[in-house]
Amino acid sequence: MVITKGCPRCQGDLAHVDDIGDEYYSCVQCGFVKYQQADAPRILHEVIAERPRPVAVTRDEVHRRRMQKRLAERQHAVSVA
Numbered sequence: 001m002v003i004t005k006g007c008p009r010c011q012g013d014l015a016h017v018d019d020i021g022d023e024y025y026s027c028v029q030c031g032f033v034k035y036q037q038a039d040a041p042r043i044l045h046e047v048i049a050e051r052p053r054p055v056a057v058t059r060d061e062v063h064r065r066r067m068q069k070r071l072a073e074r075q076h077a078v079s080v081a
Helices: 059-080
Strands: 014-018 023-027 033-035
Touching: none
Parallel strands: none
Antiparallel strands: 014 023, 023 033
């Protein structure tokens, strides 16, 4: 079983490993190891997926925000003077 974006360290993919006497999840990207406990939930990604992910902003959005900031600064400078 593979849990996508389930690694708490790098947000990488966790792969389920069933070794002799051991059962754990290992991150494919960074090597983080999470040992499976008897009372731990089997599906880890439901708990981790609740955290909001950052959204990429387009260049147009960055430009629009800069223009709004500059306009607000100019208006503030005019109102102070």
